[in-house]
Amino acid sequence: xxxxxxLHIADIYIHIESEINGxxxxxxxxxxxxxxxxxxxxxYSIVIKQEKMTVSxxxxxxxxxxxxxAFKQFEKHAIxxxxxxxxxxxxxxxxxxxxxxxxxxxxxxxxxHSASLIDDQDNAYIFFGPSGIGKSTISRKLTDFTVFSDDMxxxxxxxxxxxxxxxxxxxxxxxxxxxxxNIKVVFRLVQSDVVKINSLxxxxxxxxxxSNLWFSDYQKKQVEKYAEILQDxxxxxxxxxxxxxKNSQKEAIVECIKNYEMTC
Numbered sequence: 608x609x610x611x612x613x614l615h616i617a618d619i620y621i622h623i624e625s626e627i628n629g630x631x632x633x634x635x636x637x638x639x640x641x642x643x644x645x646x647x648x649x650x651y652s653i654v655i656k657q658e659k660m661t662v663s664x665x666x667x668x669x670x671x672x673x674x675x676x677a678f679k680q681f682e683k684h685a686i687x688x689x690x691x692x693x694x695x696x697x698x699x700x701x702x703x704x705x706x707x708x709x710x711x712x713x714x715x716x717x718x719x720h721s722a723s724l725i726d727d728q729d730n731a732y733i734f735f736g737p738s739g740i741g742k743s744t745i746s747r748k749l750t751d752f753t754v755f756s757d758d759m760x761x762x763x764x765x766x767x768x769x770x771x772x773x774x775x776x777x778x779x780x781x782x783x784x785x786x787x788x789n790i791k792v793v794f795r796l797v798q799s800d801v802v803k804i805n806s807l808x809x810x811x812x813x814x815x816x817x818s819n820l821w822f823s824d825y826q827k828k829q830v831e832k833y834a835e836i837l838q839d840x841x842x843x844x845x846x847x848x849x850x851x852x853k854n855s856q857k858e859a860i861v862e863c864i865k866n867y868e869m870t871c
Contacts, residue, residue, distance in 0.1 A: 614703075615643040617761040617772040617785075619710050621703065625655035627689060633696040640782035641775045651710060652684040655699055659690055678702060704776055712832050716772075717762045717840075720819050723771055724752035731755070731771065731788035732864070734849070735819045736796035741851055745796070748857045755786060764839055790844045791868065795819075799850030802859045804867040812846035813837055 610631035613622045620643070625631050635642065658677075676698045677688040687702050689695050711718055721735035722742035732752070734745045746757040758777035763770045765787065772785045795807070795815050807815065816837050817830070847867065851860060 612638070613643050613645060613649060614638055614641050614775075615645070616641050616707060616774055617711070617716060617763075619707065619714065620645060620649045620651075621706065621710070622649040622652040623655065623699070623703070624652070625699070627655055627657045627692065627695050629692070630655060630696050630699050634699075637780060638775045640780060650683075651706060653687055653699075653703065653706060654684065655687045655689060655695075657691070657695075658688045676702070707774075707776075711761060715763065715832075715836060717820055717833070717836055718759065718774070718776075719762050720759055722746045722757045723755040723760050724749055725755055725771075725786065725788055726752055729768075729786070729788050730791045731769070732791055733793040734796055735793070735816075737819075740796045740798065741853060742796065744853060745851070745860070748855075748860065750857070751861070755783065762840075764836065769840075790840075792864070793840070793844055793846045794849040795846070797848055797850045798852065800852055801850060802852075802855050802863045803850040804863055805848045805850070807846050807848055809841060812841055816840070816846065 609624050609626050611622065611624045612631050612634050613620060614634070623631065623634065675694070676690070679686045685702075685706060687699065689698050708718055719733065719735065721733050722745055724732045724734070724746065726732075734742050736742060743757050746754045755771055756773060756777060759774050761772040761774055763772070768787050769790050770785050770787055773781075773783045793816070794804075813834075817833060820833060849860075849863075
């Protein structure tokens with residue numbers, strides 16, 4: 608029996624239907640804070656079917672692409688073919704993030720692989736870097752700030768600042784209201800023996816920001832769109848490198864950030 612769920616993530620509605628037993632149940636369990644009954648307003652639909660992989664299904668002449676599963680995209684929907692129950696939910700979630708990233712760039716939104724901390728005056732500090740670099744450590748140590756996200760969030764430029772929105776694609780899948788912030792500094796985290804901040808040149812800042820966005824692939828049209836958004840971000844905020852060690856004390860990190868802000 609086909610089951611359905613509609614997800615509402617960062618003002619994007621994605622309807623999913625699946626004939627594979629258990630897939631929708633897992634989404635209902637793990638994405639319950641992001642589900643909605645407003646299926647009539649979906650921006651995109653994903654239809655999941657179980658089908659054995661064959662050459663004819665995955666061949667380019669059929670329009671399918673293969674990645675452990677097969678899929679075919681249309682303007683407003685996609686067909687996802689999964690060969691067996693094994694890893695079905697994992698494949699479905701991976702494909703959902705793939706589709707979500709494409710919808711985000713269409714709507715001028717960035718998926719940022721980062722920790723986002725906000726002070727009591729709605730100033731945001733963004734900390735990004737590869738997995739294991741210390742984003743969650745920063746979130747735990749800087750207790751004077753409100754942690755908006757510790758791994759992934761969506762950022763959108765508005766006339767009054769930047770809108771930050773939660774996603775379910777991180778360990779903490781709790782929903783939070785979107786928040787309008789002034790981004791003070793975007794920090795690239797680097798492991799070091801000392802706590803130190805170095806400003807990044809515009810050219811370097813652009814490259815490191817681009818490398819820490821989440822998007823489906825490096826198609827030219829996507830990179831050009833991201834370049835436009837990132838250039839705007841760099842004009843409105845500072846991008847710097849924050850060197851920390853895992854045993855760095857909270858006081859040393861806060862003092863270093865405050866001293867750096869005074870020089871910006």
